[in-house]
Amino acid sequence: MDTASSRPRGLRLRLRHLRDRLLVTLCLVALVLAVVPLVWVLWEVVGVGVRHLSWEFLTTLPRPPTVGGGGWANAIVGSVVVVGMAMLMGAPVGIATGIYMSEYGDNPLGKSARFLSEVLAGLPSIVAGIVAYGLIVVTMGRFSAVSGAVALALLFIPIVAITTQEALKMVPGHQREASYALGVSEAGTTLSVVLPAAMGNVLTGIMIATARIAGETAPLLFTAFNSRYWMEGIDRPTATIPVNIYAYAISPFEHWHQQAWAGALVLLAMVLALNAVARSLWARRARFMAGH
Amino acid sequence: MSRSVAPLPGRDGRVRRHLRQRWFRYATGALALLVVTVVLLIxxxxxxQSRPTWSEWGLGFLVRTDWDPVQGEFGALPFIAGTLLTSLMALLIAVPISLGIAILLSEYAPRGLRDPLIFVVELLAAVPSVVFGLWGIFVLAPLVQRHVMPAVAGSPLGLLPFFGEPGPGYTLFTASLILAVMIIPIIASLSREALxxxxxxxxxxxxxxxxxxxxxxxxxxxxxxxGGIFSAAVLGLGRALGETMATTMTIGNRVNLTWDYFQSGYSxxxxxxxxxxxxxSEIHVSSLVAIGLVLFLISFLLNSVGRLLLMRTNAPGT
Structure with missing residues (x-):
């Protein structure tokens, strides 16, 4: 890097440059230390998971550990249903909150909604589970898919609210002004000018939030609980992939441990795919918007 | 002249027109208000749900050390201690590493390399906690038991009172390591933004x-x-405190009040x-929820302080 003119001459200067190099090396070591566990986890999950992943695993019901075989089809369906319900409950609230914070939020309500959304997004997920447990499980007298969905919706809403606000803020102000100048109402401007322009990023935010709640386990342990059968209704205990991974991993059966790895592979593939697609879309749009 | 001008709208008309123009603002505002009230609902x-415990032991619940569901004896101290010990150790490990990553990404990495690296660090944040827990049980814990704990015990660090005889693989130490890995992404990305x-x-x-x-x-x-780095650490600590699955699967789950990281504990x-x-029993449920309330209050406090500091330090013009 050094050209002849900038090459350090004195010993002291040389030491300073040496220290510069040394500390950059330390920073590189830090990066490696963070990336190693990631690669390692991916390696194990893919390596072990692939060996035990099968058509049977994806399409059949669990069987007793002593029999062998069986699959997690009910948990896969359960996860899709619980996460889907959480999205249906959470998306309208989250998007509306994001719209308010971005378009009309320059007031105490908008600011406190933003602040509390950020605080809620960092909240222990198990607390959301306790709230849903008290509100629904205790009242209904049994574990249910819907109580799990409520717990996940509590985690979903703040993330969607924040990402929606960020997405709408990227839309240039002159588009709103142009719309108002044409006599379009507030609702019309937001719904037919600002929201369509930001729609891609709003959906990206929803994907990121979905990836986050799809992997949540703690809030489901005592809400959706678990089941060995096909889902019988949203008011019944329901198996989900993350809870199954936990239950199978802490069981004493080798065969169940293997299934836990296969389940982890399914979950990780879903979560990482959602994230990768969402983040690459967001990055491209952000660059596009910045360029104009 | 005045006859040709349309009559001024009355009070009612003005209210109606105002509502017609503003209904959307109020509708979305109502849902934003709902988000605010969710905090109160929590x-x-x-x-x-935790009232029976507070009326039985009051704040003394926080320093009681017994946990015996059969006898109806409940106290939070072993769990509070386990959570604080593991989270602080995780922070101690994660902050230097995160800071190194942040400096590298913001000051040194060439533009073409920066985005992919940020992407990788963010993927780390996307791995579900239960997957880390699975890896912790079957890969990390045996490794820590066989190699890492003996190595630490043999080094000068082993003289500290925090490291006793190397025990089983499922210890406060193992949980701290997993927590450190899990909070690196948030501390690194917030520090990078500060830099x-x-x-x-x-x-x-x-x-x-x-x-x-x-x-x-x-x-x-x-x-x-x-300031920005400090608030990143505070928010990272908040994450570590509330992390459930990876901790549950590696900490050993033994009610055990100790500061020896090489023993099993509980969070x-x-x-x-x-x-x-x-x-x-009612008192068992309420004692568990009481621990949840304490957890909520600590993490709410840390998150609020962290966010407020972040707003102040990242605000333009300061």
Whole structure:
């Protein structure tokens, strides 16, 4: 890097440059230390998971550990249903909150909604589970898919609210002004000018939030609980992939441990795919918007 | 002249037109208000469900050390201690590593390399906690038991009272390691934002005075971004405290009041995850929820402080 003119001459200067190099090396070591566990986890999950992943695993019901075989089809369906319900409950609230914070939020309500959304997004997920447990499980007298969905919706809403606000803020102000100048109402401007322009990023935010709640386990342990059968209704205990991974991993059966790895592979593939697609879309749009 | 002008709308008309123009603002505002009230709902739920415990032992519940569901004896101290010990150790490990990553990404990495690296660090944040837990049980814990704990015990660190005889693989130490891995992404990305917010001319001035890149980073950038880095650590601590599955699966789940990291312990989240679903007596449920309330209050406090500091330090013009 050094050209002849900038090459350090004195010993002291040389030491300073040496220290510069040394500390950059330390920073590189830090990066490696963070990336190693990631690669390692991916390696194990893919390596072990692939060996035990099968058509049977994806399409059949669990069987007793002593029999062998069986699959997690009910948990896969359960996860899709619980996460889907959480999205249906959470998306309208989250998007509306994001719209308010971005378009009309320059007031105490908008600011406190933003602040509390950020605080809620960092909240222990198990607390959301306790709230849903008290509100629904205790009242209904049994574990249910819907109580799990409520717990996940509590985690979903703040993330969607924040990402929606960020997405709408990227839309240039002159588009709103142009719309108002044409006599379009507030609702019309937001719904037919600002929201369509930001729609891609709003959906990206929803994907990121979905990836986050799809992997949540703690809030489901005592809400959706678990089941060995096909889902019988949203008011019944329901198996989900993350809870199954936990239950199978802490069981004493080798065969169940293997299934836990296969389940982890399914979950990780879903979560990482959602994230990768969402983040690459967001990055491209952000660059596009910045360029104009 | 006045006859040709349409009659001024009355009060009613004005209200109606006002509503017609503003209904959307009020409708979305109502839902934003709902988000604000969710926080109150959480506090109310946790408080109502945990009342029996507070009326039985009051704040003394926080320092009681017994946990015996059969005898009806409950106390939170072993869990609070386990959570604090593991989270603080995780922070101690994660902050230097995160800071190194942040400096590398904001000051040194070439533009073409920066985005992919940020992407990788963010993927780390996307791995579900239960997957880390699975890896912890079957890969990390055996490794820690066979190699890492004996190595630490044999080094000068082993003289500290925090490291006793190497025990089984499922210990406070193993849980701390997993927590450290899990909070690195959030601390690294918030620190990076703090570093990038430093005005470039400050750094360029230092370089122009003959500072090496590292000297400019240390004396100018880090000094400038101190507040942002501190709040990143506070928010990271908040994450570590509330992390459930990876901790539950590696901490050992033994009610054990100790500061020896090489022993099994318990955390606030782990006891709730393990027992709430099967708790039979009212006082058992309420004691678990009481621990949840304490957890909520600590994490709410840390998150609020962290966010407020972040807003102040990252605000333009400061």
């Amino acid at each position: 506090v109310q739920q946790l408080w109502v 990038m917010a430093v005005p470039r001319d400050q750094k360029e001035a230092a370089l122009a005075l003959g500072a090496t890149r590292w000297e400019a980073t240390r004396h100018v950038i880090l000094t400038y971004a101190k 606030m989240t782990a006891i709730i995850a393990n027992e709430l679903r099967e708790a039979a």
